[in-house]
Amino acid sequence: MIIHREYPVQAGxxxxxxxxSADIKRNLKQLGVSGKVLKCVSVASYEVELNLVIHSLGGVLMLDVDSDRVVLESKDIGPGIPDIDLAMREGYSTANEEARNQGFGAGMGLPNMKRNADTFSIASSPAGTCITMGFNLKEQ
Amino acid sequence: MIRSLKTAGTAINGQGLSPGNEELLMKTIADMVKVLHARVLCGEEYLDRPVGTACCSDLMSDVLAFVNEKTVLITGLTNPHVVRTADMLDLKCLVFARGKIPTAEMLAQAQSQDLVVMTTRETAFTACGLLYEAGLRGVPIEWPEGEEEA
Incomplete structure (x- = not known):
C-alpha cells in the first residue's frame, strides 16, 4: 500500500x-498519477462525495493506492437506496431542491461513477450503502 | 472506464462550420472576451490560451459526465461547486452569463487553479449563439461502447 486516506463526509x-475530492486529487498528483486516470478518479470521487452529502446520513470516503491500482470506497450510515437499478439509470434522481440549487441532482451521479471506474460495485440496505470503485494505473 | 469511444453529433457540434466560415475565428480566450463583450474577473495572464470546445450547463453532473479539459464552461450558476467542478476536470475557463459575478471566495479559488473567469451581460443562450457564430463548437459527447444514444 502506498497511501491510505479517510475523509469523514457530513450529510447536507x-x-x-x-x-x-480535491485532497484526493492532490495526493494522486503528488504520486505521479496524471492524465485520464487522474480525471476519472477525480470525477468519480467528486460524484460519490456529493452523493454522501446529498443522499446519506453521513459517511466516510476512503482512498487506497498501491503500485497498480487506485481504490475509492464510500460507506455511509443510511438510509440506503431502495432500488439500485433505478438509481443507476441516467436522469433518475431523488435529490432535493437544495441539491438542485447547487447544480446537482441531474441523475448522473452513479452512472458517472460507473462510467469512470474500471470496476464498480454497490451494495445497499437501510443500514447503509457501500460503493467501491477501482481504477487501473497500468493499462490491462 | 471509457476505452473505446464513438463520437456523437460531430456534424452539428464537433466540426462542420457553416459555409463561408471555414476558418475557426475563435482561437483563444481573448477572442471569446471580444465576442461576448465580457469582463475578465481573474486570469488575465492566460487569455492567450487556445479554446477547444464549449459546454453550457447549470448541471454540474452533466458537466462532469461529458466535458474535457479543453472545454470552456458557460453557466448561470454561481456557487463554489462550479469552481470545484472545474478543478476536478482541469478546466481552463469559466464564463458566467447574464452578468453574474461569483463571490470573492470563488474567485480566489479560481485564481489558485489558474482559471480564467469572465462575466458577460449576455444570456447563456445568446452567449452560446455568439460563440457558435464565431466558430466555436460544442464538446463532442463521448458514448462508451454499449451505451445507446437517445
Whole structure:
C-alpha cells in the first residue's frame, strides 16, 4: 500500500463538499498519477462525495493506492437506496431542491461513477450503502 | 472506464462550420472576451490560451459526465461547486452569463487553479449563439461502447 486516506463526509454540508475530492486529487498528483486516470478518479470521487452529502446520513470516503491500482470506497450510515437499478439509470434522481440549487441532482451521479471506474460495485440496505470503485494505473 | 469511444453529433457540434466560415475565428480566450463583450474577473495572464470546445450547463453532473479539459464552461450558476467542478476536470475557463459575478471566495479559488473567469451581460443562450457564430463548437459527447444514444 502506498497511501491510505479517510475523509469523514457530513450529510447536507455543501460548504465543504468537494474538499475530500480535491485532497484526493492532490495526493494522486503528488504520486505521479496524471492524465485520464487522474480525471476519472477525480470525477468519480467528486460524484460519490456529493452523493454522501446529498443522499446519506453521513459517511466516510476512503482512498487506497498501491503500485497498480487506485481504490475509492464510500460507506455511509443510511438510509440506503431502495432500488439500485433505478438509481443507476441516467436522469433518475431523488435529490432535493437544495441539491438542485447547487447544480446537482441531474441523475448522473452513479452512472458517472460507473462510467469512470474500471470496476464498480454497490451494495445497499437501510443500514447503509457501500460503493467501491477501482481504477487501473497500468493499462490491462 | 471509457476505452473505446464513438463520437456523437460531430456534424452539428464537433466540426462542420457553416459555409463561408471555414476558418475557426475563435482561437483563444481573448477572442471569446471580444465576442461576448465580457469582463475578465481573474486570469488575465492566460487569455492567450487556445479554446477547444464549449459546454453550457447549470448541471454540474452533466458537466462532469461529458466535458474535457479543453472545454470552456458557460453557466448561470454561481456557487463554489462550479469552481470545484472545474478543478476536478482541469478546466481552463469559466464564463458566467447574464452578468453574474461569483463571490470573492470563488474567485480566489479560481485564481489558485489558474482559471480564467469572465462575466458577460449576455444570456447563456445568446452567449452560446455568439460563440457558435464565431466558430466555436460544442464538446463532442463521448458514448462508451454499449451505451445507446437517445
Amino acid at each position: 454540508d455543501y460548504i465543504t463538499a468537494g474538499e475530500a
